[in-house]
Amino acid sequence: MTAGSDRDRSGTTRAVSPIIGVLVLLALTVCLAAVVALGVSGLALESPEPTASFELAVDGDRSSITIDHVAGDAIDVEDLSVTIAVNGTELSQQPPVPFVGASGFDGTPDGPFNARADPEWTSGERAGLSVAGANSPGISAGDSVTVSLAVDGKLEATLETTAT
Known part of the structure; x- marks a missing residue:
């Protein structure tokens, strides 16, 4: 195999799925963190009324x-x-x-x-x-x-x- 080639020894191209998987997990983590942050900030900001x-x-x-x-x-x-x-x-x-x-x-x-x-x-x-x-x-x-x-x-x- 020559340097700079995208082919492995069997002649097939390398998979990029590990990189895509990491990017998808990172995006899901960021979205989940944003949802949690919005949920927490939406909780009662003013003090509850006495009962x-x-x-x-x-x-x-x-x-x-x-x-x-x-x-x-x-x-x-x-x-x-x-x-x-x-x-x-x-x-x-x-x-x-x-x-x-x-x-x-x-x-x-x-x-x-x-x-x-x-x-x-x-x-x-x-x-x-x-x-x-x-x-x-x-x-x-x-x-x-x-x-x-x-x-x-x-x-x-x-x-x-x-x-x-």
Whole structure:
């Protein structure tokens, strides 16, 4: 066989399949890496919203509302907004949680709704407040009370009960 010839001793041309095979495997590896990179970057880039469970109790005689955080993620009360409605009508003044002494509410709230408390509302903690008589509509036994909790403007829970 002479130098520079593409023929082996039997007179047939050499196969280029090993080179093609390596190039195909390299191309597949690059494509697979690109698919994995796109998949990973498509995963939740923003932090997931908190998920928690609550229980609502309303005492119509005292116009007090208590909310128990029964399970789930901790809630930063500084990012929380609370909307209270009685028989489908929102209170004229909503609680600016966290707070200490707010118009439309008697005294200071309990638990994480109190501005002097730890702002992280964790499972097992109870928050409470008392609606002032000047806030309308008033709460009486038998009224339907709805409390909506939103974190950073996203609805976390809507709780409803009948005042006792």
